[in-house]
Amino acid sequence: MRKIIYLSTLIVLTQLNALAQKETAWWHFGFNSGFNFNSLSNVTASDGTIVTDMPESISGPLYTEEGCFTLSTYDGQLLMSSDGRTVYDRNGNVMTNGTGLLGGSSATQSGIVVPKPGSLTQYYIITVPQALAAGGVCYSVADLSLNGGLGEITSKNNVILSGTVYENIAAVPNTNGKDYWLIHRTAQTFYVWAITSAGISATPHQTITSSLITTVTSSYVGEIIVSPDYTKLVTCTWAGYQIISSDFNPATGLISDIKVQSFPLYPFGGSFSSNNKYIYVASGYNGSARAYVNTWDNLRAGVAFTALSNGITNLRRGMDNRLYGTSALASAKPTKNIYVVLNPDDGGTNIKYFPDYLKGTGYLGLPTFAAGFIRIIPKEQPFACTAHNRTYSVEVDLSGGNAPSQLVWNFGDGTPNITQTVNSTQSKYSQVHSYPNSGIYTITITPYKGDGTTIDDITMQANIVNCTLKSNRMTRSELLNSKQQ
Known part of the structure:
Protein backbone atom coordinates (compact mmCIF):
# COMPACT_ATOMS: atom_id res chain seq x y z
CA MET A 1 0.00 0.00 0.00
CA ILE A 376 8.70 8.23 -3.01
CA ILE A 377 8.68 4.77 -1.44
CA PRO A 378 5.73 2.45 -2.13
CA LYS A 379 4.98 0.44 1.01
CA GLU A 380 3.94 -2.41 -1.24
CA GLN A 381 6.37 -2.89 -4.11
CA PRO A 382 4.35 -3.62 -7.28
CA PHE A 383 5.99 -6.84 -8.48
CA ALA A 384 3.90 -9.38 -10.39
CA CYS A 385 4.13 -12.30 -12.78
CA THR A 386 2.71 -12.16 -16.29
CA ALA A 387 -0.94 -13.26 -16.57
CA HIS A 388 -1.46 -13.11 -12.80
CA ASN A 389 -3.70 -10.60 -11.05
CA ARG A 390 -2.09 -8.15 -8.66
CA THR A 391 -3.72 -5.59 -6.38
CA TYR A 392 -2.25 -2.09 -6.52
CA SER A 393 -3.18 0.19 -3.64
CA VAL A 394 -2.96 3.80 -2.50
CA GLU A 395 -4.13 5.56 0.62
CA VAL A 396 -5.70 9.02 0.48
CA ASP A 397 -5.74 11.40 3.43
CA LEU A 398 -9.22 12.93 3.53
CA SER A 399 -8.46 15.34 6.36
CA GLY A 400 -6.55 17.99 4.42
CA GLY A 401 -9.57 19.94 3.20
CA ASN A 402 -8.73 19.26 -0.44
CA ALA A 403 -9.62 15.61 -0.91
CA PRO A 404 -10.23 14.33 -4.45
CA SER A 405 -13.67 13.19 -5.55
CA GLN A 406 -12.39 10.48 -7.88
CA LEU A 407 -9.25 8.64 -8.96
CA VAL A 408 -8.49 7.73 -12.58
CA TRP A 409 -6.15 4.74 -12.95
CA ASN A 410 -3.95 4.21 -16.02
CA PHE A 411 -1.86 1.02 -16.00
CA GLY A 412 0.51 2.03 -18.79
CA ASP A 413 -0.20 -0.96 -21.03
CA GLY A 414 -2.83 0.51 -23.36
CA THR A 415 -5.84 -0.83 -21.48
CA PRO A 416 -8.72 1.60 -20.79
CA ASN A 417 -8.55 3.95 -17.81
CA ILE A 418 -10.51 3.00 -14.72
CA THR A 419 -12.39 5.67 -12.76
CA GLN A 420 -12.90 5.17 -9.04
CA THR A 421 -15.14 7.33 -6.84
CA VAL A 422 -13.71 8.67 -3.58
CA ASN A 423 -16.07 8.94 -0.61
CA SER A 424 -15.71 10.50 2.79
CA THR A 425 -15.75 7.22 4.72
CA GLN A 426 -12.99 5.38 2.87
CA SER A 427 -9.28 6.25 2.68
CA LYS A 428 -7.81 3.12 1.04
CA TYR A 429 -8.37 2.49 -2.67
CA SER A 430 -7.13 -0.34 -4.85
CA GLN A 431 -7.43 -1.90 -8.27
CA VAL A 432 -6.71 -5.41 -9.51
CA HIS A 433 -4.85 -5.66 -12.80
CA SER A 434 -3.17 -8.38 -14.87
CA TYR A 435 -0.42 -7.65 -17.39
CA PRO A 436 -0.21 -10.07 -20.34
CA ASN A 437 3.42 -9.29 -21.20
CA SER A 438 6.62 -8.82 -19.21
CA GLY A 439 8.17 -5.37 -18.86
CA ILE A 440 8.31 -2.33 -16.60
CA TYR A 441 5.04 -0.36 -16.64
CA THR A 442 4.28 3.02 -15.10
CA ILE A 443 0.99 3.14 -13.24
CA THR A 444 -0.47 6.66 -13.14
CA ILE A 445 -3.31 7.60 -10.79
CA THR A 446 -4.81 11.03 -11.43
CA PRO A 447 -6.89 12.53 -8.57
CA TYR A 448 -9.76 14.83 -9.63
CA LYS A 449 -11.37 17.38 -7.34
CA GLY A 450 -15.10 18.03 -7.36
CA ASP A 451 -14.74 21.01 -9.70
CA GLY A 452 -13.02 18.84 -12.31
CA THR A 453 -9.50 20.12 -11.75
CA THR A 454 -6.68 17.69 -11.06
CA ILE A 455 -4.20 17.24 -8.23
CA ASP A 456 -0.64 16.01 -8.89
CA ASP A 457 -0.49 12.54 -10.41
CA ILE A 458 0.49 9.56 -8.28
CA THR A 459 2.93 7.25 -10.09
CA MET A 460 4.44 3.87 -9.29
CA GLN A 461 6.17 1.24 -11.37
CA ALA A 462 5.11 -2.37 -11.92
CA ASN A 463 7.82 -4.87 -12.72
CA ILE A 464 6.20 -7.72 -14.65
CA VAL A 465 8.33 -10.79 -15.30
CA ASN A 466 7.90 -14.28 -16.66
CA CYS A 467 8.05 -16.21 -13.39
CA THR A 468 9.82 -19.55 -13.36
CA LEU A 469 9.58 -20.38 -9.65
CA LYS A 470 7.19 -23.23 -8.91
CA SER A 471 5.41 -21.93 -5.87
CA ASN A 472 2.46 -19.77 -4.99
CA ARG A 473 2.33 -16.14 -6.11
CA MET A 474 2.79 -14.73 -2.62
CA THR A 475 6.07 -16.60 -2.25
CA ARG A 476 7.28 -15.31 -5.60
CA SER A 477 6.34 -11.78 -4.61
CA GLU A 478 8.41 -12.02 -1.45
CA LEU A 479 11.42 -13.43 -3.29
CA LEU A 480 11.34 -11.00 -6.20
CA ASN A 481 9.66 -7.84 -5.11
CA SER A 482 11.55 -5.05 -6.79
CA LYS A 483 11.69 -3.64 -10.29
CA GLN A 484 15.48 -3.77 -10.15
CA GLN A 485 15.56 -7.58 -10.02
Whole structure:
Protein backbone atom coordinates (compact mmCIF):
# COMPACT_ATOMS: atom_id res chain seq x y z
CA MET A 1 0.00 0.00 0.00
CA ARG A 2 1.22 3.47 -0.82
CA LYS A 3 0.21 6.42 1.31
CA ILE A 4 -0.31 9.74 -0.43
CA ILE A 5 -1.00 12.70 1.87
CA TYR A 6 -2.78 15.75 0.44
CA LEU A 7 -2.07 19.07 2.13
CA SER A 8 -2.90 22.20 0.15
CA THR A 9 -2.74 20.12 -3.06
CA LEU A 10 0.90 19.05 -2.43
CA ILE A 11 2.05 15.46 -2.15
CA VAL A 12 4.31 15.09 0.86
CA LEU A 13 7.33 12.92 0.02
CA THR A 14 9.48 10.83 2.31
CA GLN A 15 13.15 11.61 2.88
CA LEU A 16 15.07 8.36 2.79
CA ASN A 17 17.80 9.21 5.23
CA ALA A 18 15.18 8.42 7.89
CA LEU A 19 14.41 5.07 6.25
CA ALA A 20 16.44 2.58 4.26
CA GLN A 21 19.51 4.73 3.52
CA LYS A 22 20.87 2.17 1.09
CA GLU A 23 21.60 4.39 -1.91
CA THR A 24 25.24 4.13 -0.79
CA ALA A 25 25.22 0.33 -0.34
CA TRP A 26 27.56 -0.30 -3.30
CA TRP A 27 30.92 1.41 -3.76
CA HIS A 28 33.01 1.18 -6.92
CA PHE A 29 36.37 2.95 -6.80
CA GLY A 30 40.08 2.69 -7.54
CA PHE A 31 41.45 0.06 -9.85
CA ASN A 32 38.63 -2.52 -10.05
CA SER A 33 37.86 -2.26 -6.31
CA GLY A 34 34.67 -1.80 -4.32
CA PHE A 35 32.51 -2.62 -1.30
CA ASN A 36 29.09 -4.24 -0.96
CA PHE A 37 27.46 -3.18 2.31
CA ASN A 38 24.58 -5.62 1.75
CA SER A 39 26.98 -8.49 2.47
CA LEU A 40 28.70 -8.32 5.87
CA SER A 41 31.14 -10.55 7.72
CA ASN A 42 33.59 -10.54 10.62
CA VAL A 43 37.17 -9.69 9.63
CA THR A 44 40.40 -9.75 11.62
CA ALA A 45 42.37 -6.50 11.67
CA SER A 46 46.17 -6.30 11.64
CA ASP A 47 46.29 -6.11 15.46
CA GLY A 48 44.28 -9.35 15.83
CA THR A 49 41.00 -7.60 16.66
CA ILE A 50 37.90 -9.16 15.11
CA VAL A 51 35.79 -6.38 13.59
CA THR A 52 32.16 -7.31 13.00
CA ASP A 53 29.97 -6.40 10.03
CA MET A 54 32.64 -5.44 7.56
CA PRO A 55 31.44 -4.92 3.96
CA GLU A 56 32.32 -7.50 1.34
CA SER A 57 35.28 -6.56 -0.84
CA ILE A 58 34.20 -6.78 -4.48
CA SER A 59 35.61 -6.26 -7.96
CA GLY A 60 34.21 -3.26 -9.84
CA PRO A 61 34.35 -1.99 -13.42
CA LEU A 62 36.12 1.31 -12.68
CA TYR A 63 39.81 1.95 -13.29
CA THR A 64 40.46 5.36 -11.76
CA GLU A 65 42.97 6.88 -9.38
CA GLU A 66 40.58 9.58 -8.18
CA GLY A 67 37.11 10.54 -9.37
CA CYS A 68 34.29 8.01 -9.07
CA PHE A 69 30.63 7.82 -8.12
CA THR A 70 28.06 5.08 -7.58
CA LEU A 71 24.31 4.93 -6.96
CA SER A 72 22.05 2.21 -5.57
CA THR A 73 18.31 1.99 -4.98
CA TYR A 74 16.74 2.85 -1.63
CA ASP A 75 16.73 -0.89 -0.83
CA GLY A 76 20.38 -1.39 -1.73
CA GLN A 77 20.43 -2.67 -5.31
CA LEU A 78 23.14 -1.32 -7.59
CA LEU A 79 22.00 1.02 -10.37
CA MET A 80 25.13 2.49 -11.94
CA SER A 81 28.72 3.63 -11.41
CA SER A 82 31.14 5.89 -13.27
CA ASP A 83 34.57 7.49 -13.34
CA GLY A 84 33.09 10.62 -14.93
CA ARG A 85 33.85 9.50 -18.48
CA THR A 86 32.07 6.15 -18.82
CA VAL A 87 28.84 5.04 -17.13
CA TYR A 88 28.46 1.36 -16.21
CA ASP A 89 25.13 -0.37 -15.60
CA ARG A 90 24.26 -2.57 -12.63
CA ASN A 91 25.89 -5.58 -14.35
CA GLY A 92 29.21 -3.77 -14.80
CA ASN A 93 28.78 -3.28 -18.54
CA VAL A 94 28.97 0.05 -20.34
CA MET A 95 25.51 1.61 -20.31
CA THR A 96 24.01 2.30 -23.74
CA ASN A 97 25.44 5.63 -25.00
CA GLY A 98 27.42 5.73 -21.74
CA THR A 99 30.81 6.79 -23.08
CA GLY A 100 32.26 10.22 -23.81
CA LEU A 101 31.10 12.10 -20.71
CA LEU A 102 33.27 15.12 -19.89
CA GLY A 103 34.24 14.21 -16.33
CA GLY A 104 37.84 13.36 -15.50
CA SER A 105 38.98 10.20 -13.74
CA SER A 106 41.85 12.26 -12.31
CA ALA A 107 39.46 14.90 -10.97
CA THR A 108 39.11 14.80 -7.18
CA GLN A 109 35.35 14.42 -7.56
CA SER A 110 34.61 13.59 -11.18
CA GLY A 111 30.85 13.61 -10.79
CA ILE A 112 27.72 12.76 -8.86
CA VAL A 113 24.31 11.16 -9.55
CA VAL A 114 21.08 12.87 -8.45
CA PRO A 115 17.56 11.48 -8.96
CA LYS A 116 15.58 13.76 -11.25
CA PRO A 117 12.79 15.32 -9.17
CA GLY A 118 9.37 14.09 -10.26
CA SER A 119 10.72 11.01 -12.04
CA LEU A 120 11.07 7.42 -10.85
CA THR A 121 13.43 6.38 -13.65
CA GLN A 122 15.57 9.35 -14.71
CA TYR A 123 18.79 10.54 -13.07
CA TYR A 124 21.05 13.54 -13.58
CA ILE A 125 24.74 12.66 -13.88
CA ILE A 126 26.72 15.83 -13.18
CA THR A 127 30.38 15.71 -14.23
CA VAL A 128 33.51 17.77 -13.58
CA PRO A 129 36.73 17.68 -15.66
CA GLN A 130 40.24 17.36 -14.27
CA ALA A 131 42.99 19.95 -13.88
CA LEU A 132 41.20 22.90 -15.50
CA ALA A 133 40.42 20.89 -18.65
CA ALA A 134 37.78 22.08 -21.07
CA GLY A 135 34.17 21.05 -20.69
CA GLY A 136 32.96 22.83 -17.57
CA VAL A 137 30.39 21.46 -15.17
CA CYS A 138 27.98 19.41 -17.30
CA TYR A 139 25.01 17.13 -16.87
CA SER A 140 23.81 14.05 -18.70
CA VAL A 141 20.56 12.14 -18.23
CA ALA A 142 20.30 8.40 -17.54
CA ASP A 143 16.90 6.74 -18.02
CA LEU A 144 16.70 3.39 -16.25
CA SER A 145 13.33 2.48 -17.72
CA LEU A 146 15.17 1.67 -20.96
CA ASN A 147 16.98 -1.50 -22.01
CA GLY A 148 15.10 -3.73 -19.59
CA GLY A 149 16.07 -1.61 -16.60
CA LEU A 150 19.79 -1.45 -17.43
CA GLY A 151 19.41 2.14 -18.59
CA GLU A 152 20.54 4.43 -21.37
CA ILE A 153 22.14 7.87 -21.48
CA THR A 154 19.50 9.87 -23.33
CA SER A 155 21.12 13.32 -23.15
CA LYS A 156 24.81 14.04 -22.79
CA ASN A 157 27.22 16.81 -21.73
CA ASN A 158 24.78 19.70 -21.31
CA VAL A 159 26.74 22.66 -19.92
CA ILE A 160 25.81 24.03 -16.49
CA LEU A 161 28.92 26.19 -15.96
CA SER A 162 31.35 26.82 -18.80
CA GLY A 163 34.93 27.96 -18.64
CA THR A 164 37.48 27.15 -15.95
CA VAL A 165 36.04 24.94 -13.24
CA TYR A 166 37.53 23.02 -10.31
CA GLU A 167 37.52 19.34 -9.34
CA ASN A 168 34.62 19.29 -6.86
CA ILE A 169 30.86 18.78 -6.79
CA ALA A 170 28.15 18.19 -4.15
CA ALA A 171 24.38 17.73 -4.05
CA VAL A 172 22.12 18.43 -1.08
CA PRO A 173 18.40 17.67 -0.68
CA ASN A 174 16.11 20.68 -0.47
CA THR A 175 14.05 20.65 2.72
CA ASN A 176 10.89 20.93 0.59
CA GLY A 177 11.17 17.14 0.18
CA LYS A 178 11.20 17.28 -3.63
CA ASP A 179 14.25 19.08 -4.99
CA TYR A 180 18.04 19.29 -4.67
CA TRP A 181 20.78 21.89 -4.52
CA LEU A 182 23.94 21.47 -6.63
CA ILE A 183 27.14 23.04 -5.28
CA HIS A 184 30.50 23.77 -6.91
CA ARG A 185 33.50 25.96 -6.01
CA THR A 186 36.04 27.58 -8.31
CA ALA A 187 38.97 29.45 -6.71
CA GLN A 188 37.25 31.94 -4.37
CA THR A 189 33.68 31.54 -5.65
CA PHE A 190 30.87 29.15 -4.72
CA TYR A 191 27.97 28.38 -7.06
CA VAL A 192 24.60 26.88 -6.07
CA TRP A 193 22.03 25.69 -8.61
CA ALA A 194 18.48 24.50 -8.01
CA ILE A 195 17.54 21.04 -9.30
CA THR A 196 13.75 20.73 -9.67
CA SER A 197 11.27 18.82 -11.81
CA ALA A 198 11.76 21.61 -14.38
CA GLY A 199 15.47 20.76 -14.65
CA ILE A 200 18.73 22.29 -13.44
CA SER A 201 18.53 26.08 -13.22
CA ALA A 202 20.19 27.81 -16.16
CA THR A 203 21.63 30.52 -13.93
CA PRO A 204 23.04 29.93 -10.46
CA HIS A 205 20.65 30.24 -7.55
CA GLN A 206 23.54 31.82 -5.64
CA THR A 207 27.06 33.03 -6.46
CA ILE A 208 29.17 33.98 -3.44
CA THR A 209 32.87 34.95 -3.37
CA SER A 210 35.35 35.11 -0.47
CA SER A 211 38.72 36.84 -0.69
CA LEU A 212 39.89 34.81 2.33
CA ILE A 213 40.48 31.77 0.10
CA THR A 214 44.04 31.51 -1.22
CA THR A 215 44.37 30.95 -4.97
CA VAL A 216 47.54 29.12 -5.92
CA THR A 217 48.62 26.61 -8.55
CA SER A 218 46.77 23.29 -8.10
CA SER A 219 44.23 24.89 -5.78
CA TYR A 220 41.59 23.26 -8.01
CA VAL A 221 42.23 19.94 -6.21
CA GLY A 222 40.06 19.04 -3.20
CA GLU A 223 36.60 17.73 -2.29
CA ILE A 224 33.42 19.42 -1.12
CA ILE A 225 32.23 17.66 2.05
CA VAL A 226 28.63 18.06 3.32
CA SER A 227 27.42 17.25 6.83
CA PRO A 228 24.66 14.64 7.28
CA ASP A 229 22.26 17.35 8.48
CA TYR A 230 22.97 19.35 5.28
CA THR A 231 23.85 22.55 7.20
CA LYS A 232 27.67 22.50 7.09
CA LEU A 233 30.09 22.65 4.15
CA VAL A 234 33.83 21.98 4.08
CA THR A 235 35.97 22.31 0.97
CA CYS A 236 39.65 21.47 0.61
CA THR A 237 42.22 23.64 -1.15
CA TRP A 238 45.00 21.14 -1.70
CA ALA A 239 48.02 23.23 -2.70
CA GLY A 240 46.81 26.17 -0.61
CA TYR A 241 46.95 24.18 2.67
CA GLN A 242 43.48 25.49 3.50
CA ILE A 243 40.17 24.16 4.76
CA ILE A 244 37.21 26.38 3.84
CA SER A 245 34.10 26.02 5.99
CA SER A 246 30.70 27.64 5.71
CA ASP A 247 27.10 27.37 6.81
CA PHE A 248 24.48 26.13 4.36
CA ASN A 249 20.72 26.51 4.53
CA PRO A 250 19.04 23.58 2.74
CA ALA A 251 15.69 25.40 2.80
CA THR A 252 16.93 28.52 0.99
CA GLY A 253 19.95 27.04 -0.81
CA LEU A 254 22.24 29.79 0.48
CA ILE A 255 25.87 29.57 1.65
CA SER A 256 26.94 32.00 4.38
CA ASP A 257 29.70 32.84 6.89
CA ILE A 258 32.68 31.51 4.92
CA LYS A 259 35.78 30.94 7.07
CA VAL A 260 39.28 29.67 6.27
CA GLN A 261 41.55 27.51 8.46
CA SER A 262 45.11 26.46 7.70
CA PHE A 263 45.91 22.75 7.33
CA PRO A 264 49.30 21.15 8.09
CA LEU A 265 49.55 19.14 4.84
CA TYR A 266 47.75 18.93 1.50
CA PRO A 267 44.02 18.53 2.28
CA PHE A 268 42.40 16.22 -0.28
CA GLY A 269 39.05 14.91 1.02
CA GLY A 270 37.18 13.40 3.92
CA SER A 271 33.86 13.10 5.74
CA PHE A 272 31.77 14.31 8.64
CA SER A 273 30.82 12.02 11.49
CA SER A 274 27.19 10.92 11.49
CA ASN A 275 26.43 13.14 14.51
CA ASN A 276 27.69 16.22 12.58
CA LYS A 277 30.17 17.00 15.38
CA TYR A 278 33.50 15.94 13.85
CA ILE A 279 35.12 16.61 10.48
CA TYR A 280 37.80 14.21 9.21
CA VAL A 281 40.21 15.23 6.46
CA ALA A 282 42.94 13.16 4.80
CA SER A 283 45.97 14.67 3.12
CA GLY A 284 46.06 12.52 0.03
CA TYR A 285 49.47 11.94 -1.49
CA ASN A 286 52.93 13.47 -2.02
CA GLY A 287 54.34 10.92 0.42
CA SER A 288 52.47 12.48 3.34
CA ALA A 289 49.20 10.59 3.56
CA ARG A 290 47.66 11.19 6.96
CA ALA A 291 44.21 11.62 8.53
CA TYR A 292 43.27 14.53 10.77
CA VAL A 293 40.24 15.37 12.89
CA ASN A 294 38.62 18.51 14.28
CA THR A 295 35.27 19.34 15.78
CA TRP A 296 33.05 21.62 13.76
CA ASP A 297 32.96 24.17 16.57
CA ASN A 298 36.75 24.21 16.91
CA LEU A 299 37.23 24.47 13.17
CA ARG A 300 34.95 27.48 13.08
CA ALA A 301 36.86 28.99 16.01
CA GLY A 302 40.21 28.59 14.24
CA VAL A 303 41.54 25.70 16.33
CA ALA A 304 44.07 23.48 14.54
CA PHE A 305 43.37 19.93 13.36
CA THR A 306 44.70 16.93 15.32
CA ALA A 307 46.65 14.20 13.52
CA LEU A 308 45.21 10.68 13.79
CA SER A 309 46.98 8.12 11.63
CA ASN A 310 49.60 8.01 8.91
CA GLY A 311 48.97 6.24 5.61
CA ILE A 312 45.33 7.28 4.98
CA THR A 313 44.81 8.98 1.62
CA ASN A 314 41.05 9.61 1.82
CA LEU A 315 38.05 8.80 4.03
CA ARG A 316 34.37 8.21 3.31
CA ARG A 317 31.47 7.50 5.68
CA GLY A 318 29.72 4.21 5.00
CA MET A 319 26.05 3.42 5.56
CA ASP A 320 27.14 1.87 8.90
CA ASN A 321 28.48 5.34 9.91
CA ARG A 322 32.07 4.09 10.11
CA LEU A 323 34.73 5.83 8.03
CA TYR A 324 36.54 3.78 5.38
CA GLY A 325 39.92 4.96 4.15
CA THR A 326 42.16 4.11 1.24
CA SER A 327 45.90 3.84 1.61
CA ALA A 328 48.91 4.44 -0.65
CA LEU A 329 52.64 3.89 -0.29
CA ALA A 330 54.95 6.88 0.16
CA SER A 331 55.89 6.50 -3.48
CA ALA A 332 52.25 7.25 -4.39
CA LYS A 333 51.50 3.66 -5.42
CA PRO A 334 47.98 2.24 -4.94
CA THR A 335 47.53 -0.61 -2.45
CA LYS A 336 44.98 -3.24 -1.40
CA ASN A 337 45.06 -1.88 2.15
CA ILE A 338 42.27 -0.01 3.95
CA TYR A 339 41.76 1.73 7.27
CA VAL A 340 38.47 1.85 9.17
CA VAL A 341 37.59 4.47 11.80
CA LEU A 342 35.24 2.58 14.12
CA ASN A 343 34.21 5.49 16.36
CA PRO A 344 33.97 8.66 14.23
CA ASP A 345 31.18 10.05 16.46
CA ASP A 346 33.64 10.01 19.38
CA GLY A 347 36.73 11.56 17.83
CA GLY A 348 38.15 8.74 15.72
CA THR A 349 40.60 7.26 18.21
CA ASN A 350 39.72 3.64 17.33
CA ILE A 351 41.24 2.99 13.89
CA LYS A 352 41.85 -0.47 12.47
CA TYR A 353 44.16 -1.44 9.62
CA PHE A 354 43.29 -4.20 7.12
CA PRO A 355 46.17 -5.10 4.77
CA ASP A 356 45.32 -6.73 1.42
CA TYR A 357 41.58 -6.21 1.93
CA LEU A 358 40.65 -4.97 -1.55
CA LYS A 359 40.08 -7.18 -4.59
CA GLY A 360 41.83 -4.60 -6.76
CA THR A 361 43.70 -1.59 -5.43
CA GLY A 362 42.69 1.81 -4.09
CA TYR A 363 44.44 5.15 -4.19
CA LEU A 364 42.86 8.58 -3.68
CA GLY A 365 39.31 8.45 -4.94
CA LEU A 366 36.29 7.16 -3.04
CA PRO A 367 32.73 7.42 -4.38
CA THR A 368 31.01 10.79 -4.29
CA PHE A 369 27.39 10.56 -3.11
CA ALA A 370 24.65 13.14 -2.71
CA ALA A 371 24.39 14.20 0.93
CA GLY A 372 20.96 12.54 1.07
CA PHE A 373 18.24 11.23 -1.21
CA ILE A 374 14.55 12.09 -1.63
CA ARG A 375 12.32 9.39 -2.99
CA ILE A 376 8.70 8.23 -3.01
CA ILE A 377 8.68 4.77 -1.44
CA PRO A 378 5.73 2.45 -2.13
CA LYS A 379 4.98 0.44 1.01
CA GLU A 380 3.94 -2.41 -1.24
CA GLN A 381 6.37 -2.89 -4.11
CA PRO A 382 4.35 -3.62 -7.28
CA PHE A 383 5.99 -6.84 -8.48
CA ALA A 384 3.90 -9.38 -10.39
CA CYS A 385 4.13 -12.30 -12.78
CA THR A 386 2.71 -12.16 -16.29
CA ALA A 387 -0.94 -13.26 -16.57
CA HIS A 388 -1.46 -13.11 -12.80
CA ASN A 389 -3.70 -10.60 -11.05
CA ARG A 390 -2.09 -8.15 -8.66
CA THR A 391 -3.72 -5.59 -6.38
CA TYR A 392 -2.25 -2.09 -6.52
CA SER A 393 -3.18 0.19 -3.64
CA VAL A 394 -2.96 3.80 -2.50
CA GLU A 395 -4.13 5.56 0.62
CA VAL A 396 -5.70 9.02 0.48
CA ASP A 397 -5.74 11.40 3.43
CA LEU A 398 -9.22 12.93 3.53
CA SER A 399 -8.46 15.34 6.36
CA GLY A 400 -6.55 17.99 4.42
CA GLY A 401 -9.57 19.94 3.20
CA ASN A 402 -8.73 19.26 -0.44
CA ALA A 403 -9.62 15.61 -0.91
CA PRO A 404 -10.23 14.33 -4.45
CA SER A 405 -13.67 13.19 -5.55
CA GLN A 406 -12.39 10.48 -7.88
CA LEU A 407 -9.25 8.64 -8.96
CA VAL A 408 -8.49 7.73 -12.58
CA TRP A 409 -6.15 4.74 -12.95
CA ASN A 410 -3.95 4.21 -16.02
CA PHE A 411 -1.86 1.02 -16.00
CA GLY A 412 0.51 2.03 -18.79
CA ASP A 413 -0.20 -0.96 -21.03
CA GLY A 414 -2.83 0.51 -23.36
CA THR A 415 -5.84 -0.83 -21.48
CA PRO A 416 -8.72 1.60 -20.79
CA ASN A 417 -8.55 3.95 -17.81
CA ILE A 418 -10.51 3.00 -14.72
CA THR A 419 -12.39 5.67 -12.76
CA GLN A 420 -12.90 5.17 -9.04
CA THR A 421 -15.14 7.33 -6.84
CA VAL A 422 -13.71 8.67 -3.58
CA ASN A 423 -16.07 8.94 -0.61
CA SER A 424 -15.71 10.50 2.79
CA THR A 425 -15.75 7.22 4.72
CA GLN A 426 -12.99 5.38 2.87
CA SER A 427 -9.28 6.25 2.68
CA LYS A 428 -7.81 3.12 1.04
CA TYR A 429 -8.37 2.49 -2.67
CA SER A 430 -7.13 -0.34 -4.85
CA GLN A 431 -7.43 -1.90 -8.27
CA VAL A 432 -6.71 -5.41 -9.51
CA HIS A 433 -4.85 -5.66 -12.80
CA SER A 434 -3.17 -8.38 -14.87
CA TYR A 435 -0.42 -7.65 -17.39
CA PRO A 436 -0.21 -10.07 -20.34
CA ASN A 437 3.42 -9.29 -21.20
CA SER A 438 6.62 -8.82 -19.21
CA GLY A 439 8.17 -5.37 -18.86
CA ILE A 440 8.31 -2.33 -16.60
CA TYR A 441 5.04 -0.36 -16.64
CA THR A 442 4.28 3.02 -15.10
CA ILE A 443 0.99 3.14 -13.24
CA THR A 444 -0.47 6.66 -13.14
CA ILE A 445 -3.31 7.60 -10.79
CA THR A 446 -4.81 11.03 -11.43
CA PRO A 447 -6.89 12.53 -8.57
CA TYR A 448 -9.76 14.83 -9.63
CA LYS A 449 -11.37 17.38 -7.34
CA GLY A 450 -15.10 18.03 -7.36
CA ASP A 451 -14.74 21.01 -9.70
CA GLY A 452 -13.02 18.84 -12.31
CA THR A 453 -9.50 20.12 -11.75
CA THR A 454 -6.68 17.69 -11.06
CA ILE A 455 -4.20 17.24 -8.23
CA ASP A 456 -0.64 16.01 -8.89
CA ASP A 457 -0.49 12.54 -10.41
CA ILE A 458 0.49 9.56 -8.28
CA THR A 459 2.93 7.25 -10.09
CA MET A 460 4.44 3.87 -9.29
CA GLN A 461 6.17 1.24 -11.37
CA ALA A 462 5.11 -2.37 -11.92
CA ASN A 463 7.82 -4.87 -12.72
CA ILE A 464 6.20 -7.72 -14.65
CA VAL A 465 8.33 -10.79 -15.30
CA ASN A 466 7.90 -14.28 -16.66
CA CYS A 467 8.05 -16.21 -13.39
CA THR A 468 9.82 -19.55 -13.36
CA LEU A 469 9.58 -20.38 -9.65
CA LYS A 470 7.19 -23.23 -8.91
CA SER A 471 5.41 -21.93 -5.87
CA ASN A 472 2.46 -19.77 -4.99
CA ARG A 473 2.33 -16.14 -6.11
CA MET A 474 2.79 -14.73 -2.62
CA THR A 475 6.07 -16.60 -2.25
CA ARG A 476 7.28 -15.31 -5.60
CA SER A 477 6.34 -11.78 -4.61
CA GLU A 478 8.41 -12.02 -1.45
CA LEU A 479 11.42 -13.43 -3.29
CA LEU A 480 11.34 -11.00 -6.20
CA ASN A 481 9.66 -7.84 -5.11
CA SER A 482 11.55 -5.05 -6.79
CA LYS A 483 11.69 -3.64 -10.29
CA GLN A 484 15.48 -3.77 -10.15
CA GLN A 485 15.56 -7.58 -10.02
